[in-house]
Amino acid sequence: MATYRRRLTGVHSWAGVVFGALLFVVFWTGSLSVFDREIDRWMMPATRLVSPAIAAGPPRLDAVAAAVAPMIPPGARQWRVDLPTDRAPLLRFSAQSADGASLSRQLDPSTLALLPDAGTRGATGFIYPFHYGLNIDWLNLGKWLVGAAGMAMLLLLVSGVIVHRKLFADFFTFRPDKRLPRSTLDLHNVSGVIGLPFFFLITLSGLAIFFNMYFPTAYRGAFEAGAKGQAQFQAEAYGRFRRAPAGTPGALSSIDAMVVRAEREWGGGAPYFVRVWWPGDARSYVELRRSYAGAVEMNLDQLYFDAGTGQLIHRFEAGPVMRFQRVLSGLHFIQFRHAPLRWLYFVLGLGGCVVIATGMVFWLAARPADRPGNDHVGRRLMLGTCIGSVTGIVVATLAFMAANRLLPADAALPGWRRPDLEVLVFFLSWLCGFGHAAWRGQKAWREQAWAVAALASLCVGLNWLTTAAPEAVWGVDAVLLCSALCAVACARRLGRG
Amino acid sequence: MQPTVWFRVVAAVGGGFGVTSLAVPVIAGLLVRSGLPGAEAVVAAALAGFLVYLTVLMWGLACPSVLRLVAVLVSCAGALASLGHWVL
Numbered sequence: 001m002a003t004y005r006r007r008l009t010g011v012h013s014w015a016g017v018v019f020g021a022l023l024f025v026v027f028w029t030g031s032l033s034v035f036d037r038e039i040d041r042w043m044m045p046a047t048r049l050v051s052p053a054i055a056a057g058p059p060r061l062d063a064v065a066a067a068v069a070p071m072i073p074p075g076a077r078q079w080r081v082d083l084p085t086d087r088a089p090l091l092r093f094s095a096q097s098a099d100g101a102s103l104s105r106q107l108d109p110s111t112l113a114l115l116p117d118a119g120t121r122g123a124t125g126f127i128y129p130f131h132y133g134l135n136i137d138w139l140n141l142g143k144w145l146v147g148a149a150g151m152a153m154l155l156l157l158v159s160g161v162i163v164h165r166k167l168f169a170d171f172f173t174f175r176p177d178k179r180l181p182r183s184t185l186d187l188h189n190v191s192g193v194i195g196l197p198f199f200f201l202i203t204l205s206g207l208a209i210f211f212n213m214y215f216p217t218a219y220r221g222a223f224e225a226g227a228k229g230q231a232q233f234q235a236e237a238y239g240r241f242r243r244a245p246a247g248t249p250g251a252l253s254s255i256d257a258m259v260v261r262a263e264r265e266w267g268g269g270a271p272y273f274v275r276v277w278w279p280g281d282a283r284s285y286v287e288l289r290r291s292y293a294g295a296v297e298m299n300l301d302q303l304y305f306d307a308g309t310g311q312l313i314h315r316f317e318a319g320p321v322m323r324f325q326r327v328l329s330g331l332h333f334i335q336f337r338h339a340p341l342r343w344l345y346f347v348l349g350l351g352g353c354v355v356i357a358t359g360m361v362f363w364l365a366a367r368p369a370d371r372p373g374n375d376h377v378g379r380r381l382m383l384g385t386c387i388g389s390v391t392g393i394v395v396a397t398l399a400f401m402a403a404n405r406l407l408p409a410d411a412a413l414p415g416w417r418r419p420d421l422e423v424l425v426f427f428l429s430w431l432c433g434f435g436h437a438a439w440r441g442q443k444a445w446r447e448q449a450w451a452v453a454a455l456a457s458l459c460v461g462l463n464w465l466t467t468a469a470p471e472a473v474w475g476v477d478a479v480l481l482c483s484a485l486c487a488v489a490c491a492r493r494l495g496r497g
Numbered sequence: 498m499q500p501t502v503w504f505r506v507v508a509a510v511g512g513g514f515g516v517t518s519l520a521v522p523v524i525a526g527l528l529v530r531s532g533l534p535g536a537e538a539v540v541a542a543a544l545a546g547f548l549v550y551l552t553v554l555m556w557g558l559a560c561p562s563v564l565r566l567v568a569v570l571v572s573c574a575g576a577l578a579s580l581g582h583w584v585l
Contacts, residue, residue, distance in 0.1 A: 007559035154551050155558075204547060211543035217518060218543040220585065221525025222535030236536035321537040325544060 012159040019152035020360040021389035029131035031349030037087035039123035042476040045467040061255040067112040073097040080275040119418040181365035188358035195351040205332035239316030250282035253310040296330040391448035392433025398455035399429035405462035449491035456484035509557030512570040517550040519577040526584035
């Protein structure tokens with residue numbers, strides 16, 4: 001056991017060195033995605049609408065269908081409306097034309113008026129996809145990298161438990177006034193032990209969401225190899241009803257009547273989105289998906305109605321194992337309505353950031369540069385990536401939010417629309433974070449902590465100066481102010497050594 | 498770093514994933530044979546796959562002998578391939 005433990009110590013530190021930076025990025029963007037809708041409201045001031053649950057009640061879908069009808073491109077494949085929720089009090093309309101191009105607009109649910117173009121991807125359009133795809137679409141490389149980091153995290157957690165013998169004592173040991181390497185290791189151990197069940201669950205469930213991508217040949221165990229078998233598996237696991245268009249015109253009967261039928265079929269469950277396939281065609285059909293706001297499990301309950309007659313033509317409910325996978329997914333996506341749990345996820349997610357960052361910092365602190373043989377390229381590279389990925393991405397995120405408030409509504413460069421410019425600011429400031437870390441070395445920690453404090457305060461100021469209802473997003477502002485205070489405390493503590 | 502360390506990492510990480518990817522459809526096939534519906538068996542096998550891979554990594558990266566590591570991985574792959582012929 002002693003030799004196995006010693007060998008695992010090496011595995012633990014090398015997996016941490018190789019994947020630490022990437023893991024921090026994934027945990028940071030994941031923690032922010034817990035509040036993606038709230039950050040959306042911060043970045044899209046026009047959508048700070050009164051929650052429709054308080055207002056007149058859910059909108060009539062027939063009226064919604066009439067309101068969006070002029071926006072549906074001729075010969076469209078499908079259009080879809082996502083219904084308002086407590087956290088996103090707006091209607092989201094999206095459509096896909098025959099050639100696959102998509103468009104999306106936001107509507108006020110009480111007046112059905114179009115909201116102005118948000119001019120931003122927001123957290124749901126950038127930070128959240130970055131969390132699992134790193135903005136790299138090519139060959140799904142981003143998702144594979146995140147998956148590899150996920151496996152590394154599981155390995156780090158299990159090996160970490162085996163490596164640390166005094167698991168119980170570690171739980172109560174934090175000596176912030178000792179020298180920094182000792183305090184760092186204490187913090188690494190105490191936050192690692194407290195969050196252990198959460199870290200394991202969140203990593204495993206994150207991997208489980210993309211099981212079909214990480215094990216692309218799994219379906220061959222039960223279906224024939226090839227696109228047909230793959231599609232058959234998708235249909236049986238996730239429920240996909242498809243019907244080809246007729247090419248002759250058809251009408252759309254009352255969607256509200258279909259919703260009434262759906263609520264009866266689902267024993268009171270309500271739909272969260274409605275999708276119309278092949279609008280205007282004689283074989284057009286309407287898809288209703290059941291809301292999972294009230295449960296951990298992200299159910300896959302679907303009902304399909306013939307658009308012309310309003311008859312129920314197909315229904316789907318997932319099998320028990322798939323439902324288990326959807327419980328795991330639900331534990332990761334936290335789409336259920338529960339504010340205290342949401343905050344717990346946020347705090348534990350940031351706790352994961354602390355574990356990862358302190359792990360990397362301890363590795364560096366255990367190899368001080370002033371000791372002979374330590375000041376090699378590998379260590380300097382590690383220091384640069386560590387600072388650039390930890391404080392660097394925090395700076396980049398805050399710069400992204402500040403750019404959202406500072407760029408004029410019509411800002412554009414040739415080939416770059418306003419949302420792209422915000423993303424450009426994110427990547428440029430992140431690059432600056434890496435450059436600054438490479439240039440300043442150890443001193444960059446403190447300087448970037450001050451930058452975080454300044455930018456977070458700037459964001460709060462900009463929200464109050466440039467938007468009409470700043471108090472509607474007070475939660476985001478409060479977290480920004482806490483981050484600023486935290487950054488100041490870190491910068492001062494780093495000054496003491 | 499010694500070349501054997503690199504070899505061990507490649508064998509455990511790459512070879513381990515290869516063996517796991519072979520095992521997942523075989524497990525799914527066995528579950529189908531024991532009466533589970535097709536899609537359910539695939540999901541169960543793929544979810545188990547993550548834990549299988551984690552176990553392989555935990556053992557392989559700390560395995561004292563690289564030779565033993567490679568020998569076990571190769572024989573597992575062989576066994577799974579022939580089992581796959583029979584099951585699938």
